[in-house]
Amino acid sequence: MSDFIQLVKERRSAMNFLPNQPIHPEELNEMFELVKLAPSAFNLQHTNYIAVTDPTTKDQLKEAAYGQYKVSSASAVILVLGDKKAYEQAAEIYSGLQLLGILNKQEYDFMVNDTVTFYESRGSEFQREEAIRNASLSAMLFMLIAKEKGWDTCPMIGFDPEKVKQILNIDDQHEVVMMMTIGKEKISSRQPRGYRKPVSEFVQFI
Amino acid sequence: MSDFIQLVKERRSAMNFLPNQPIHPEELNEMFELVKLAPSAFNLQHTNYIAVTDPTTKDQLKEAAYGQYKVSSASAVILVLGDKKAYEQAAEIYSGLQLLGILNKQEYDFMVNDTVTFYESRGSEFQREEAIRNASLSAMLFMLIAKEKGWDTCPMIGFDPEKVKQILNIDDQHEVVMMMTIGKEKISSRQPRGYRKPVSEFVQFI
Numbered sequence: 001m002s003d004f005i006q007l008v009k010e011r012r013s014a015m016n017f018l019p020n021q022p023i024h025p026e027e028l029n030e031m032f033e034l035v036k037l038a039p040s041a042f043n044l045q046h047t048n049y050i051a052v053t054d055p056t057t058k059d060q061l062k063e064a065a066y067g068q069y070k071v072s073s074a075s076a077v078i079l080v081l082g083d084k085k086a087y088e089q090a091a092e093i094y095s096g097l098q099l100l101g102i103l104n105k106q107e108y109d110f111m112v113n114d115t116v117t118f119y120e121s122r123g124s125e126f127q128r129e130e131a132i133r134n135a136s137l138s139a140m141l142f143m144l145i146a147k148e149k150g151w152d153t154c155p156m157i158g159f160d161p162e163k164v165k166q167i168l169n170i171d172d173q174h175e176v177v178m179m180m181t182i183g184k185e186k187i188s189s190r191q192p193r194g195y196r197k198p199v200s201e202f203v204q205f206i
Numbered sequence: 207m208s209d210f211i212q213l214v215k216e217r218r219s220a221m222n223f224l225p226n227q228p229i230h231p232e233e234l235n236e237m238f239e240l241v242k243l244a245p246s247a248f249n250l251q252h253t254n255y256i257a258v259t260d261p262t263t264k265d266q267l268k269e270a271a272y273g274q275y276k277v278s279s280a281s282a283v284i285l286v287l288g289d290k291k292a293y294e295q296a297a298e299i300y301s302g303l304q305l306l307g308i309l310n311k312q313e314y315d316f317m318v319n320d321t322v323t324f325y326e327s328r329g330s331e332f333q334r335e336e337a338i339r340n341a342s343l344s345a346m347l348f349m350l351i352a353k354e355k356g357w358d359t360c361p362m363i364g365f366d367p368e369k370v371k372q373i374l375n376i377d378d379q380h381e382v383v384m385m386m387t388i389g390k391e392k393i394s395s396r397q398p399r400g401y402r403k404p405v406s407e408f409v410q411f412i
Contacts (some may be wrong), residue, residue, distance in 0.1 A: 003209040004354050005240065008347070013245050025411050032405040034211065038346070039219050041363045043400035049409045057412050096401040118364070129338055130363070133383065136342030137361070140244070141214070144350070148210050155343070157247045157336070158324070168412070177339065194249035195302040199238040203255045205231050206263050206374070 007147055012193060014152035016070055017183030023053065023075035023151070031145045038138040042115045043093060046086040046134035047177075049142075050079040050168055057167065064163035065179060070154060074181035079164060080139045081174040082131025087119035128175055135177035142180065152185035213353055218399060220358035222276055223389030229259065229281035229357070237351045244344040248321045249299060252292040252340035255348075256285040256374055263373065270369035271385060276360060280387035285370060286345045287380040288337025293325035334381060341383040348386065358391035 028051050040046055052058055053076045062071035071077055090112045098108040119127055143153045156179040164176050234257050246252055258264055259282045268277035277283055296318045304314040325333055349359045362385040370382050 004213050004350070007210050008240055008243055008351070011243070011245075028411070029405055029409075032409050034214055036402040036405065036408070037214055037217070037399075039217075039349070039361050041361070045403055045408065047408060050412060051409060052412045054412050093401055093403075097397075100398065102397055129335070132335055132338050133342045133363070136339045137346040140343040140346035141350075143245070144210070144347075145214070155245050155247070157339070191303075191308055192306065193243075195299055196242040197251055197299075199235055199242065202242070202251065202253060203235075203238050203257060205234070206256060206258045206260050 007144060011144060011147045012152070012185075012190070013154045014070070014181070014183065014185035015154070015191065016186040016189040017073040017075065017152070017181065018186050019073045021075045021184040023182065025051070025053075027149065028076065031142065031149055034145045035138060035142050038141045040086075040134045040137065041130060042087070042090065042118075044086040044090065044115070044134070045093065046083045046131050047138040048081040048083060048174065050081065050170075052077045052079070052168075060167045061159075061164065061179070064167060065156065065159040068156070068158065070181050071179075073183065073186070074154075075151070075183040076181075078142075078180040078182060079168060079170075079176060080135050080142075080178040080180060081170065082135035082177045083174055084124070084127045084131045085173050086131070086134075087116050087127070090115040131175040132177050135175070139178050139180060146182055151182050154181045155179075156181065213350060217350060217353045218358070218391070218396070219360045220276070220387070220389065220391035221360070221397065222392040222395040223279040223281065223358070223387065224392050225279045227281045227390040229388065231257070231259075233355065233357075234282065237348065237355055240351045241344060241348050244347045246292075246340045246343065247336060248293070248296065248324075250292040250296065250321070250340070251299065252289045252337050253344040254287040254289060254380065256287065256376075258283045258285070258374075266373045267365075267370065267385070270373060271362065271365040274362070274364065276387050277385075279389065279392070280360075281357070281389040282387075284348075284386040284388060285374060285376075285382060286341050286348075286384040286386060287376065288341035288383045289380055290330070290333045290337045291379050292337070292340075293322055293333075296321040337381040338383050341381070345384050345386060352388055357388050360387045361385075362387065
């Protein structure tokens with residue numbers, strides 16, 4: 001399966017995009033059909049996405065991202081949100097396992113209770129971290145899937161989260177975990193890949 | 207490149223592993239050689255890994271994971287750490303760009319200062335979140351790479367982070383973002399893939 005390795009090597013954070021490269025919602029939908037296979041803690045699927053192609057909203061998001069040009073030239077701007085209260089959906093998400101007969105009523109009740117108790121006992125800071133952790137797992141998968149479908153991405157953290165929440169009417173239950181621009185990379189603006197530390201500097205074996 | 211899509215579909219969180227399936231550090235090294243291509247904010251490479259195959263340490267980690275059996279049967283237990291002070295390495299990480307002539311001295315100084323100021327001004331909570339966010343991006347890539355190399359993984363959050371820090375002598379600069387077990391999945395224990403929400407429930411188009 002060498003194609004996967006090639007994909008990993010070819011995926012780069014795009015520093016700039018070719019303008020006027022519209023992306024069709026249907027194409028994004030196809031990507032999200034695969035993104036949903038990302039793992040999440042307790043299968044709670046904490047991640048939500050807002051995909052913005054509307055020019056006016058994109059302009060507002062550019063401003064919230066301190067005027068970064070790639071927010072304009074990108075075909076879409078995608079906000080990755082994490083749901084801090086994802087565990088409240090445990091009963092609904094696990095109900096299928098009971099319907100399929102994989103869990104009996106007692107096991108189902110135990111599983112729902114176990115999940116909810118875990119999140120409630122660890123408190124709001126942990127719930128926020130879980131939103132960030134799980135949404136980031138999903139976002140990485142999204143970037144690879146986009147590349148596979150012929151699109152380039154750039155994960156971004158340089159934006160004002162409060163402004164983004166205002167622009168997109170995002171409630172306090174959701175954390176704005178990341179902004180991702182997606183488009184066709186302007187290859188002529190490309191720089192060599194940034195330096196990477198050798199494995200021995202970031203991995204320890206015990 | 208359909209192999210990638212196949213890989214995404216085949217990757218599952220392994221609920222159990224076949225015992226006595228040793229993994230060689232060289233195999234893990236090969237995986238990390240690809241993991242280093244993961245994106246990170248400002249290319250700061252916040253992620254560190256500890257790969258544990260030592261049986262005694264694995265037993266201790268099992269205890270820190272509330273006795274979960276898969277920690278024993280897995281070939282290795284991998285801790286994913288996030289460095290909260292990764293931005294302090296900006297000068298070192300960007301120095302190559304200056305050496306290569308991609309940045310002049312003034313641009314280099316600006317870039318280093320810009321990164322450090324960004325993290326310092328946003329404070330310690332943000333630094334912690336960045337550790338979680340970037341380490342999670344890396345962890346997702348690791349799980350796909352492991353699958354490509356014929357290994358199964360399970361990302362885990364059910365452990366006592368303080369105990370893990372004690373066992374592995376992890377300092378306060380590093381956040382224990384995730385535990386990942388890796389091994390050969392015991393297919394006979396496999397359950398159907400958990401329910402996934404339809405795209406329309408987690409994606410909004412604007």
